Amino acid sequence: MNSTIQLFKALSEEVRLRIIGLLAGGELCVCDLMAVLDLPQSTISRHLSYLRNAGWLAGERRGVWMYYRLAEDDNPLRAELLPVLQKQLATLAECTRDRTRLAEYTQTKQEAACG
Amino acid sequence: MNSTIQLFKALSEEVRLRIIGLLAGGELCVCDLMAVLDLPQSTISRHLSYLRNAGWLAGERRGVWMYYRLAEDDNPLRAELLPVLQKQLATLAECTRDRTRLAEYTQTKQEAACG
DNA sequence: TGCCTATATCCGCATATGCGGATATAAGAT
DNA sequence: ATCTTATATCCGCATATGCGGATATAGGCA
Numbered sequence: 277m278n279s280t281i282q283l284f285k286a287l288s289e290e291v292r293l294r295i296i297g298l299l300a301g302g303e304l305c306v307c308d309l310m311a312v313l314d315l316p317q318s319t320i321s322r323h324l325s326y327l328r329n330a331g332w333l334a335g336e337r338r339g340v341w342m343y344y345r346l347a348e349d350d351n352p353l354r355a356e357l358l359p360v361l362q363k364q365l366a367t368l369a370e371c372t373r374d375r376t377r378l379a380e381y382t383q384t385k386q387e388a389a390c391g
Numbered sequence: 392m393n394s395t396i397q398l399f400k401a402l403s404e405e406v407r408l409r410i411i412g413l414l415a416g417g418e419l420c421v422c423d424l425m426a427v428l429d430l431p432q433s434t435i436s437r438h439l440s441y442l443r444n445a446g447w448l449a450g451e452r453r454g455v456w457m458y459y460r461l462a463e464d465d466n467p468l469r470a471e472l473l474p475v476l477q478k479q480l481a482t483l484a485e486c487t488r489d490r491t492r493l494a495e496y497t498q499t500k501q502e503a504a505c506g
Numbered sequence: 507t508g509c510c511t512a513t514a515t516c517c518g519c520a521t522a523t524g525c526g527g528a529t530a531t532a533a534g535a536t
Numbered sequence: 537a538t539c540t541t542a543t544a545t546c547c548g549c550a551t552a553t554g555c556g557g558a559t560a561t562a563g564g565c566a
């Protein structure tokens with residue numbers, strides 16, 4: 277019961293939904309998320325930690341850079357929720373805006389950033 | 392965005408999940424829920440109110456009795472979430488126990504109660 | 507109208523959760 | 537070892553959320 281609650285609780289917050297919406301397009305680095313979401317590093321990290329602990333994300337360190345992606349389908353509930361969720365997020369204005377910003381950011385990304 | 396959050400937030404609590412699990416089997420009265428869940432009336436009513444406001448339930452008064460059922464499929468996200476949710480709730484021990492209790496309660500229901 | 511029953515809502519309390527700046531930790535270079 | 541950069545975690549604060557008893561509201565009957 278509790279893991280079910282945690283899965284839904286993770287989805288009960290705007291920043292976390294926007295993070296999932298962005299990662300639905302593929303793996304990203306914390307610095308990417310910071311730039312696109314325009315939020316402080318600590319806020320981003322807190323939410324990433326929450327999503328990872330709830331089972332939604334997997335993280336991987338490459339040097340000083342930390343990448344996150346949607347977790348593998350090892351949880352039946354999450355596997356079924358994800359397509360439903362992605363479909364919904366695709367309709368939300370905030371997520372649409374985020375994707376546009378990500379595309380722009382990727383084009384103009386500074387040499388100093390990851391990648 | 393906010394209605395999406397509210398839909399998920401409604402599912403982020405045990406009593407509310409258990410209520411949905413019970414109502415998945417068909418309409419019930421508040422007194423039924425009180426008996427099966429073994430919780431005070433105010434607790435039940437609070438959660439029913441929350442679920443109704445989030446769009447999950449519809450209520451109907453018949454005399455002094457208040458019946459609740461799962462809301463009609465007028466929300467695309469909820470319509471897609473519901474089968475996923477029901478499938479998951481069917482696997483949870485707490486919900487299985489609730490259904491057994493409901494069956495027993497229905498058999499032994501007092502004349503004084505609704506119905 | 508008064509009384510009774512069912513139930514929604516209020517209220518005080520305790521705990522949970524979100525924020526962001528500060529700091530700890532990890533990685534890499536010199 | 538020291539310094540720099542990236543990021544996880546801590547911490548104090550403000551707000552949200554859950555609890556259940558008390559009370560307000562709704563419905564029915566005499």
